[in-house]
Structures are given as C-alpha cells and as structure tokens.
Amino acid sequence: MTSQRQACEIRSDCDVIVVGSGFAGIYALWQARQRGLSLRGFERASDVGGTWYWNAYPGARCDVESYNYAYFFDESIVRDWSWSDACASQEEIQRYLKFVAERCNVLEDIAFNTEVLAATHSLEDGLWSVTTSAEETVICRYLVLAIGALSEPKTPDIEGVNSFSGDVYFTSRWPKDEVVDFSGKRVGVIGTGSSGVQAIPEIAKSAAELHVFQRTANYVTPTRSGPMDPNLVAQLRKNPHAVRQAARETYGGHTPLDIGTERFLELDDAGRERALQKAWDGKYVPLAFRDAYLFEANAAISEFVRKKMLEQVEDEWTANQLVPWDHPYGGKRPCMSNAYLQTYNLPHVHLVSLSETPIEQIVAGGIKTSKDVIPLDVIVYATGFDAISGPLFAIDICGTDGKLISEAWADGPSNYLGTMVHCFPNLFLPSSAMSPSVLSNMATLAEQQIDFIFDTIDWLENNGRPLIQPSPESQERWREETLHYAKQRPGALTTKSWYSGANIPGKPRVFMVYCGGFKRYNETCYKEIAEGFPGYELLKI
Ligand code: N01
Numbered sequence: 001m002t003s004q005r006q007a008c009e010i011r012s013d014c015d016v017i018v019v020g021s022g023f024a025g026i027y028a029l030w031q032a033r034q035r036g037l038s039l040r041g042f043e044r045a046s047d048v049g050g051t052w053y054w055n056a057y058p059g060a061r062c063d064v065e066s067y068n069y070a071y072f073f074d075e076s077i078v079r080d081w082s083w084s085d086a087c088a089s090q091e092e093i094q095r096y097l098k099f100v101a102e103r104c105n106v107l108e109d110i111a112f113n114t115e116v117l118a119a120t121h122s123l124e125d126g127l128w129s130v131t132t133s134a135e136e137t138v139i140c141r142y143l144v145l146a147i148g149a150l151s152e153p154k155t156p157d158i159e160g161v162n163s164f165s166g167d168v169y170f171t172s173r174w175p176k177d178e179v180v181d182f183s184g185k186r187v188g189v190i191g192t193g194s195s196g197v198q199a200i201p202e203i204a205k206s207a208a209e210l211h212v213f214q215r216t217a218n219y220v221t222p223t224r225s226g227p228m229d230p231n232l233v234a235q236l237r238k239n240p241h242a243v244r245q246a247a248r249e250t251y252g253g254h255t256p257l258d259i260g261t262e263r264f265l266e267l268d269d270a271g272r273e274r275a276l277q278k279a280w281d282g283k284y285v286p287l288a289f290r291d292a293y294l295f296e297a298n299a300a301i302s303e304f305v306r307k308k309m310l311e312q313v314e315d316e317w318t319a320n321q322l323v324p325w326d327h328p329y330g331g332k333r334p335c336m337s338n339a340y341l342q343t344y345n346l347p348h349v350h351l352v353s354l355s356e357t358p359i360e361q362i363v364a365g366g367i368k369t370s371k372d373v374i375p376l377d378v379i380v381y382a383t384g385f386d387a388i389s390g391p392l393f394a395i396d397i398c399g400t401d402g403k404l405i406s407e408a409w410a411d412g413p414s415n416y417l418g419t420m421v422h423c424f425p426n427l428f429l430p431s432s433a434m435s436p437s438v439l440s441n442m443a444t445l446a447e448q449q450i451d452f453i454f455d456t457i458d459w460l461e462n463n464g465r466p467l468i469q470p471s472p473e474s475q476e477r478w479r480e481e482t483l484h485y486a487k488q489r490p491g492a493l494t495t496k497s498w499y500s501g502a503n504i505p506g507k508p509r510v511f512m513v514y515c516g517g518f519k520r521y522n523e524t525c526y527k528e529i530a531e532g533f534p535g536y537e538l539l540k541i
Contacts, residue, residue, distance in 0.1 A: 014038040016457075017130050017140040019116045019395075022050020024430040024446035025146035026097060027071065029106035031454040040138055041110035042130075046176075048101045048110070049094040050148050057171040057195060057382075058180070058202035060090035063223050063336040067236055068255050069443045070096070072244035077103055079237050087225040118396035119143055121425060126466050126541040128426065141466070142457055144428045145392065146450075149437050152390035154383050156190070157505055160361035164379055171195040171382040182207040186375060188367055190359075191382030192218055194335045199382055201339035204349050211374050212344075213367065215354040216332070216496070217324040219305050223336040224283045232257075244447065253436065253444035253518040258284040264297035276304045286329065298490040302329040312341040319344075321353040331491025333438070333499070387498040388433045388512045389413050399423035412501075412510030416470030416478045416535055417525055419449060425469040425539055428453045433512040434482045438499070440518050448518070452525045459529055460538075467539035474535035485515040 015037035018028045025041065026048060032039040045053045062069050066083040077100055084092060101107050115133040122129065128143040153172040169180060172195070187207040189200055192214045204210050236243055236255070247253050262275050267289075279288035285305060289297050306323045313319035322341060324332075343349050357369040366376040386393075393406040401423045408414065408423065415421045418435025419428055430449040431437050437445060460468055486492040492499070492511050501507035514521060528535055 013139045014040045015140060016040075016142045016144060017042065017128070017138060018144045018146055019043075019130075020050055020146035020148060020151075021045075021048040021101065021110055022052065022097070022146065022148055022446075023071070023443050024148075024450055025050065025144075026101050026104065026106060027073065027446055027450045028144045028146050028430070028453070029109050030104040031450050033104075033106065033109075035454055035458060037142075037457070039109055040140070041106065042114045042116050042132055043110050043112050044115040044133075046112050047094070048097050048107070050097075050146075051150055052090055052093045052097060054151070054174070055172055055195065056090050056094075056174040056176060057169075057199045057380075059198040059200075060171075060174075060195070061085075061198060061223075061225060062088055062090075062093060063194070064254070064441055064443075065224055066092075067228070067232060068247075068441055069093075071100060071443065071447060072240040072247075073447055074103070075240050078240040082233070083228050085225055086228050087223050116145075116395055118398070119427075120396075120398040121400055121427070123400045123425075123467075123539070123541070126425070126539075142426045142428065144430065144450075144453060145395070145397075145432075146430050146446075147391045147395075149388045149391070149431045149442075150385045152386045152394050154386050154390075154504060156381055156383050158190075158359055158362055160363060163364055164362050164366075164376075165364040166366075166376055167378045169378070169380045171199055171380065172385060182378065184208050185377040186366075187211070187378045187380065188213060188374065188376040189380045189382055190367075191384060192216070192335075193382065193384055194333060195384070196382035197335040197337050197340045199380065200349075201337065201343045203380065204343045204346055207378075208348065210349045211352055211367075211376065212349070213352045213354055213359060214321065216326070217322050218332055219302070219324055219329050219334040220309060220322075220340050221280070221285050221305055221334065221336055222283050222338050225338065244444070247441065247444045247518075248448060248522050249519050251517040251519065252439065253441040253448070258282055259287040260284075260289045260292065262289060263291045264289040264294060264300065265291060272300055273304075276300065280304070280308060286334070293488070295490050298328050298330065305329055309341060314345045318351050321351055321356075327495040327497075328491040330489070331495030332497040384498055384503055386504050386507070387501075388437065389501070389507075390504070392429070392432065397424065397427070400425065410508075412508040413512055414475050414479060416474040417452075417521075417528070418478075418514060419453060419525075420468070420470050420536070422470050422472050422475055422537075425467040428456075434478060434514050436514050436516075436518050436521050437512075439513045439515060444518070448522055448525075452522075452529075455526075455529055456533075459533070465538045466541050468533065468536050469539065470536050477535075481516060482511070482514050485517075486511040486513075489515045 016032045016039045018041045021043040066088040118131040183206045186209040188211045190213040279285045357371040360368045397405040413433030496502035500511045
C-alpha cells in the first residue's frame with residue numbers, strides 16, 4: 001500500500017471521489033455537484049454505462065421494464081427520453097446513461113480508462129488516499145465506490161482454458177470495436193444464466209452449429225420486450241417524483257403495475273391454475289398471487305413454469321434437461337426470453353448436459369467432455385461474475401486497522417445497511433452486499449442509496465462531524481436481519497447460486513442480498529438519519 005502511495009507522482013484533493021459511471025455513479029456525481037462538494041470521478045471503461053458498457057453481447061437486454069429501470073429524480077429527463085422498447089436493449093440503455101450524464105454535466109468530472117487500484121484510510125488526517133492506474137494519488141474525504149455488483153467476471157474454472165486455438169469471447173467483456181460474426185462457425189456457449197439465455201438465440205441465427213454446455217438449468221419465462229404503451233408513458237411523465245416514491249414503497253422497488261389480485265391460500269386448484277395462466281399471459285407469473293412469497297405458492301409457480309417450459313421444447317430428453325428440477329423458482333436468478341427454449345428445436349442447436357457428460361477440459365480444437373471431443377471454432381463464456389464482493393476485492397481497500405476489505409470479509413460480507421463497513425469510515429458502497437441490490441430494481445436502488453449516502457454526508461457537514469462508520473453491534477444486527485429474511489425466501493439458503501457465492505470455488509457461502517424488501521430497507525436508512533445515527537460511530541480526527 002505505502003509503496004504504491006510513494007510511487008505516485010501527482011497529488012490532488014477533493015471532497016468526494018466517485019468510482020464507476022453506471023446508474024449509481026452518474027447519479028452520485030450529480031448529487032455531489034448539487035450539494036456543492038468538489039469531486040472527481042474515475043471509470044475504467046472508455047465511456048459511461050458500467051454493466052451496460054461491458055455486457056454488449058448479442059441479445060443483451062434488460063429484462064426489467066425500461067419504464068421501471070430508469071431514473072426518476074429529474075422531470076426533464078423522464079419527459080425528454082423515449083424508450084423504443086418496453087425492455088430496452090444494452091445499446092439503448094448505454095445511450096440513455098450517456099444522455100443522462102450529458103444532461104447532468106458530469107462527463108467532464110470523469111477520468112475514463114482509469115482504474116482505481118487501491119484506497120487507504122488514515123485516521124490521522126481522516127482522509128482516503130486513492131491510487132489509480134494513471135499513477136495518480138487523489139486524497140478525498142468521502143469515497144463512493146459505485147462499482148456495481150456484477151462487474152468482476154468470474155475466471156473460468158475449467159482445465160485447459162488457454163489451450164483453445166479458436167476465438168474466445170466473454171459475454172461480460174464483449175468487444176466494442178469488433179463485429180463478431182458467427183456465420184458458418186461451430187460455436188460453443190458455456191453457461192445458461194441470464195446472459196447465456198439472451199445470447200444463445202441470437203448466436204443460433206448465424207452459427208453453423210451451436211453447442212450449449214449447461215451445468216444447471218434455469219427457469220425461463222416470457223419477457224415483456226415489445227412496443228411501449230403510450231398511455232403508460234404519459235402516466236409516468238405526469239409526476240415522476242410520485243412514481244419514484246411509489247416504487248420505494250414496494251417490496252422490490254418496481255412501479256407496481258401488475259400483480260395477482262387473488263391469494264393462493266384462498267383459491268382452489270382450478271382457481272390457482274386460472275390465476276397462473278392469467279399471470280403467464282400477462283408476463284408477470286412470479287407475482288401470480290398476492291401471497292406469491294409463500295413457500296406453497298412458490299411451489300405452485302415453480303411447477304407451473306416447469307410445465308410451460310416442457311411444452312416449448314420438442315425433443316423430450318432436451319426438454320427434461322432444460323427444466324430446473326433441482327431448485328424452486330427464484331432460488332437462482334430466473335431468466336426471461338421469448339426465444340430461448342424454441343432455439344433448441346432448431347436442427348443445428350445441441351444441448352450438452354454437463355450433469356450427464358461433464359467437461360473434462362478445453363483442448364485446442366474444442367471442448368472435451370466425459371463422452372467425446374466437440375469440435376469448435378469459437379467458445380463463448382457466459383459463465384457469470386464473482387458477484388457483489390468480487391468488485392470490492394479487486395481493489396486494495398485498506399481500513400483503519402490496516403486490514404484489506406477482502407481480509408475483513410474473509411468469512412463473508414459484513415456491513416450495516418448494505419452501504420458502510422466498520423473500520424472503513426466515510427467509505428460508501430452502493431449496490432453492495434446485504435442491500436436489496438440484485439433482488440430489487442437496481443435503478444430505483446441506485447437513486448435511493450445515493451440519496452441516503454449524500455443525505456448522510458450533508459448531516460456530517462451540518463453537524464461538524466468529520467467521520468462516520470457503523471458500529472460492530474449494528475453490523476451483527478444487520479447480518480442477523482439479512483439471514484432472518486433470507487430464511488423466508490424460497491430456495492435462498494438451499495440453492496447453489498451466485499447470490500450466496502456458490503459459483504466461485506472457495507468463496508464463503510453467505511446469502512448476500514437483503515430480502516426484507518425495499519420499503520423496510522429505505523425506512524431503516526432514514527430512521528438512522530432522523531435519530532442522529534444511533535447505529536454508527538461518529539469519530540474525531
Ligand atoms: O451469469 P450466471 P450471467 N462450467 O452466474 C455456468 C444479471 N443479468 O452472466 O448455474 C460450466 O447467472 C453457470 O452454471 P451453474 C442477472 O442478475 C441481467 O448469465 O453455476 N458452466 C451458469 O449457467 C444475472 O443473474 C440481465 O451451474 C459454468 C452460467 O455459467 C447475472 O447478471 C441480463 C461454469 C453463469 O450464469 C449474471 O448472469 C444478463 C463452469 N466451470 C445478466 N462456471 C438482465 O436482463 C459457470 N458456469 C437484466
């Protein structure tokens with residue numbers, strides 16, 4: 001750490017450093033400006049977008065509706081931006097984020113192509129010292145790491161990954177300066193999470209042969225992609241602040257449009273089937289019932305989706321392999337696509353079920369399973385991320401006790417309200433562990449967390465308190481509360497998923513998402529401010 005600091009040539013100061021320029025980063029820069037704080041922004045990519053910059057694979061699209069997955073803090077942004085699709089493509093979302101960054105005048109504050117490598121806090125001066133790949137050290141009072149939950153790609157844990165002689169692509173690092181052409185090629189896709197499910201139908205359109213290597217099947221339901229409803233747009237534009245407030249009052253931070261009106265427990269079998277079919281047709285099957293959160297209701301939803309999936313695939317063996325029999329709906333992040341399952345009805349698309357014939361190694365000419373070598377020209381890794389804690393561990397973040405955050409979290413994440421960590425004062429972590437994060441609408445969450453973070457900073461400035469960190473007791477209480485709600489979520493503690501780090505060999509198995517709901521989360525945050533931060537320690541310099 002020290003040597004990195006000494007090696008740097010330039011030093012400058014500002015109040016706030018914001019790292020990352022996705023939904024949270026752009027809004028954080030705007031908030032800092034609005035509150036009269038001096039700021040610097042750093043972004044390792046060449047443009048804004050965060051997740052939506054990097055994941056430019058064919059078919060990349062948000063499966064949360066665009067009217068939901070957007071900022072609501074500024075009326076003119078809501079009024080002046082028109083989505084072309086009810087579920088926007090990656091390209092459109094990145095364009096939207098650029099539009100917002102320009103509108104908010106924050107582009108000039110961001111150093112692009114600049115990675116933050118390390119950050120060290122000193123209690124002597126109460127400052128963060130941030131080192132970048134441009135060999136610059138910047139000193140600030142508040143550090144906001146808006147680096148996303150899904151920004152650190154998982155390194156493929158397969159023998160021989162470097163042996164392949166053909167072309168290799170990662171969905172999480174899709175090339176920006178190359179049009180990838182699969183025409184006439186034999187392509188292998190490894191991974192069938194949300195990215196694989198979106199990319200596979202697109203790749204199948206031009207590939208000569210497509211082999212999909214599936215380790216675990218996922219639930220796949222229809223998406224709402226299609227034209228925007230003009231009445232809905234008009235309704236949202238009428239009062240964006242009310243829309244934003246209403247979303248914060250819900251469980252998931254979504255504009256509450258579609259949800260079953262009937263309760264699972266009050267219906268007979270025929271009524272349940274009717275409600276499920278109605279929700280399937282309306283593309284809101286996870287919310288088919290008012291009480292869809294119940295384990296019994298979840299079991300009915302899981303069974304119904306499995307039945308619908310089986311109906312769409314012609315070959316019986318393939319259909320059975322594609323259906324997730326091992327976990328309940330929502331145990332892993334469910335996928336949405338109107339084309340994925342039907343893709344397996346094409347004669348040149350083949351499923352390789354790794355539960356039957358596991359990959360033994362990648363070889364120069366293709367992928368060797370326990371059965372045979374499948375010859376390939378291209379391999380696409382849709383193998384996911386070291387989620388939530390991975391992006392933080394990629395930076396050497398050193399706290400007041402001399403420990404790196406990766407050491408402090410060696411047994412799993414520990415924080416309070418998902419945003420601050422004991423021994424890391426004035427470090428703010430939007431979309432990190434133990435917040436509603438990936439189980440909520442990330443756009444609503446970005447606004448809520450950045451508001452909370454800057455309202456906290458305002459409070460510190462107005463009360464002459466230079467440093468804040470959560471107390472160990474609050475962190476323990478928050479860990480217990482997170483676990484308490486995880487136990488109530490079907491499949492949360494029993495399914496192997498990236499929500500709990502199970503996709504990364506050796507990562508501690510801790511369910512990393514707060515499932516108490518957005519409303520409760522928001523209220524708990526603002527109760528802290530209202531009561532003068534009883535769950536925190538206010539330190540002196
Ligand atoms: O990653 P994943 P993703 N051998 O981790 C498999 C968001 N997102 O990029 O399940 C063989 O879900 C792995 O298998 P298994 C969304 O939150 C949103 O697809 O671990 N297979 C799995 O099938 C999503 O959840 C949108 O057994 C291996 C796949 O690779 C999150 O991003 C769109 C393997 C990884 O799936 C991550 O999605 C896209 C190995 N060694 C993504 N290692 C929206 O629409 C891994 N796998 C908003």
